[in-house]
Amino acid sequence: MASVDSGIKDKRVTSEHAHDVPHVARGARIHFRRFTAFQRWVHFFIMVSFSALVLTGMPLKYSDKAWAERWMGFIGGVENAGMIHRFSALIMVTCVICMLGYFLRILIVTKGRFWGPGTMVPNRQDYWDLKAMVAWFVGKTGRPELRLDRYAYYEKGEFWAASAGVTIMCVTGAILWYPEVAARYMPGIVINFAILNHSGGALLAMGFVVVFWHFFHAHLRPEAFPMDKAMYDGGLPLEEYAHERPLEYERRVREGTLDEVLVAPLSPTRMKIQNVVWWIITGAALILWAVFTIFVVWVTYNWLISF
Amino acid sequence: MSRRGFALTIVVAVCALMAVSVAPAGATTFTIPTGASDRCLECHAQPDLGTIEVDGETKSLTISEDAWHGSVHSRLDCTACHPGFEAREHTAEESAGWREQARLTACSDCHASEFQMYDKSFHGDLVIGEGSKDAPACADCHGSHGIISPSSAEFRPTVLTMCSNCHGEKSLTYLDTYHGKSFHLGDTSTAVCTDCHGSHQILPQSNPDSTVSSQNVVETCGKCHEHANARFASFLVHVDRSTPSSSFWVWVMEMNHAVLIGFLFTLGGLHCFMYFYRGLKEGMYRRG
Numbered sequence: 151m152a153s154v155d156s157g158i159k160d161k162r163v164t165s166e167h168a169h170d171v172p173h174v175a176r177g178a179r180i181h182f183r184r185f186t187a188f189q190r191w192v193h194f195f196i197m198v199s200f201s202a203l204v205l206t207g208m209p210l211k212y213s214d215k216a217w218a219e220r221w222m223g224f225i226g227g228v229e230n231a232g233m234i235h236r237f238s239a240l241i242m243v244t245c246v247i248c249m250l251g252y253f254l255r256i257l258i259v260t261k262g263r264f265w266g267p268g269t270m271v272p273n274r275q276d277y278w279d280l281k282a283m284v285a286w287f288v289g290k291t292g293r294p295e296l297r298l299d300r301y302a303y304y305e306k307g308e309f310w311a312a313s314a315g316v317t318i319m320c321v322t323g324a325i326l327w328y329p330e331v332a333a334r335y336m337p338g339i340v341i342n343f344a345i346l347n348h349s350g351g352a353l354l355a356m357g358f359v360v361v362f363w364h365f366f367h368a369h370l371r372p373e374a375f376p377m378d379k380a381m382y383d384g385g386l387p388l389e390e391y392a393h394e395r396p397l398e399y400e401r402r403v404r405e406g407t408l409d410e411v412l413v414a415p416l417s418p419t420r421m422k423i424q425n426v427v428w429w430i431i432t433g434a435a436l437i438l439w440a441v442f443t444i445f446v447v448w449v450t451y452n453w454l455i456s457f
Numbered sequence: 458m459s460r461r462g463f464a465l466t467i468v469v470a471v472c473a474l475m476a477v478s479v480a481p482a483g484a485t486t487f488t489i490p491t492g493a494s495d496r497c498l499e500c501h502a503q504p505d506l507g508t509i510e511v512d513g514e515t516k517s518l519t520i521s522e523d524a525w526h527g528s529v530h531s532r533l534d535c536t537a538c539h540p541g542f543e544a545r546e547h548t549a550e551e552s553a554g555w556r557e558q559a560r561l562t563a564c565s566d567c568h569a570s571e572f573q574m575y576d577k578s579f580h581g582d583l584v585i586g587e588g589s590k591d592a593p594a595c596a597d598c599h600g601s602h603g604i605i606s607p608s609s610a611e612f613r614p615t616v617l618t619m620c621s622n623c624h625g626e627k628s629l630t631y632l633d634t635y636h637g638k639s640f641h642l643g644d645t646s647t648a649v650c651t652d653c654h655g656s657h658q659i660l661p662q663s664n665p666d667s668t669v670s671s672q673n674v675v676e677t678c679g680k681c682h683e684h685a686n687a688r689f690a691s692f693l694v695h696v697d698r699s700t701p702s703s704s705f706w707v708w709v710m711e712m713n714h715a716v717l718i719g720f721l722f723t724l725g726g727l728h729c730f731m732y733f734y735r736g737l738k739e740g741m742y743r744r745g
Contacts (some may be wrong), residue, residue, distance in 0.1 A: 227642070
């Protein structure tokens with residue numbers, strides 16, 4: 151368990167409000183809660199439905215390949231796969247609706263902002279961070295100390311890519327689900343476009359967002375390997391977080407809002423149980439990632455040699 | 458004649474007239490079964506009977522007894538389709554024109570209405586009208602000795618293969634649609650060639666009587682897609698994504714994807730590979 155005794159200069163913040171919060175009375179509110187339970191559940195359902203959508207959709211996209219036939223047989227045929235695909239799509243649409251409700255709540259109830267520090271809107275700091283990373287990649291400088299806020303540039307990029315992607319996939323998916331209804335309002339070639347975009351968008355989502363981006367940054371990034379636990383139990387040692395996301399930490403200290411996001415670490419027993427679950431999820435995620443990566447590399451290779 | 462007797466006569470006469478009008482002139486009569494087939498099989502079931510050359514095609518003289526017994530015609534005599542053949546080594550007069558007879562004209566003896574439809578179709582016009590050897594006669598789609606019912610579960614999966622013998626390019630574009638993909642992956646309840654184009658009376662799209670003509674295509678889609686309208690039916694089924702000559706806008710969208718996927722995969726791949734490489738080199742993956 152991490153200690154708060156080093157590197158953190160604001161013990162005042164936690165101790166000042168000690169009388170309000172039972173956890174602090176036990177002296178244990180030393181974990182930074184990065185994601186709320188709502189956010190983690192939405193993430194969980196998106197993760198599950200995304201995997202199911204990919205596993206049932208890709209064999210149709212690559213129906214001319216032998217593995218697609220075998221895999222389709224394994225999951226019970228096209229009609230079965232279609233049912234799973236549509237059911238998973240409903241789960242994902244529900245997640246999208248939940249997120250839209252969440253954004254609406256930020257706007258109306260908490261009078262929050264969609265832009266500015268700590269939000270998903272890219273700013274100048276993201277450009278500097280990216281520039282510093284590229285300089286490190288090409289060997290010009292050493293490992294840069296990034297001045298990350300709540301969301302790093304790679305997380306913001308992924309958020310917008312995924313938002314655009316899920317919009318395209320939902321719209322085109324709905325057209326393909328009810329083509330007769332779509333044809334009442336749109337010309338028939340829109341169904342052709344929907345097929346193309348659904349299929350191309352799926353490969354983009356799988357390759358760019360998941361394989362080359364999300365899985366990498368959540369699991370294989372040196373700082374996160376083998377898995378960033380923040381999305382799992384929602385908390386990580388404050389010290390670690392202050393080091394990783396200095397801008398958010400400093401802002402919260404400055405604004406006196408750090409206490410809102412401090413939680414107690416899990417009890418040793420719960421930690422043990424959660425560690426088991428954690429390894430199962432991580433193992434499954436890494437296996438899935440390996441499969442996706444091999445697949446995407448293979449697809450890209452085939453695409454390149456087709457020229 | 459009693460009134461009942463008169464009515465009966467009328468009914469019999471009408472039935473006879475109908476039978477005559479349905480059966481084409483010169484219909485061959487045959488008997489079922491006389492056991493002659495067994496005598497034919499005495500020779501033709503032998504595996505080493507040899508081959509003959511017909512229209513530049515080498516054909517085996519052996520027929521598969523199993524396929525024959527499994528066929529819907531197994532109760533017919535061989536001479537129903539091969540009339541005039543005697544149970545001995547066949548003479549040149551006997552076998553003259555046997556191929557066209559067995560593959561086409563003999564079928565019309567029983568299947569007159571199908572034959573009439575076929576006669577009016579694009580395929581029938583090529584075969585009967587122009588004497589084409591390449592266009593399909595009855596046997597090219599239905600087979601010969603092992604004919605199974607077209608409504609049977611074994612027949613349906615073979616439709617695509619038989620059409621693609623000549624319409625290879627069309628079958629490739631079909632296989633690029635949802636219908637084609639799920640059909641290929643074993644869901645034969647989905648639409649295949651004959652569901653949209655018909656079977657015996659296939660006509661080109663330009664012919665108003667065609668199932669896929671602009672006059673009829675909505676109704677054809679409507680067989681499965683209940684609320685299909687003209688816009689729904691204008692969906693491009695046989696479109697080749699890889700060339701602008703098929704559909705310019707579909708091609709543009711396809712190219713758009715190729716560029717986007719190529720660009721983003723390169724960018725994302727480089728970013729995470731370099732991150733991984735630098736991290737590895739600087740020992741950042743070492744724990745504890």
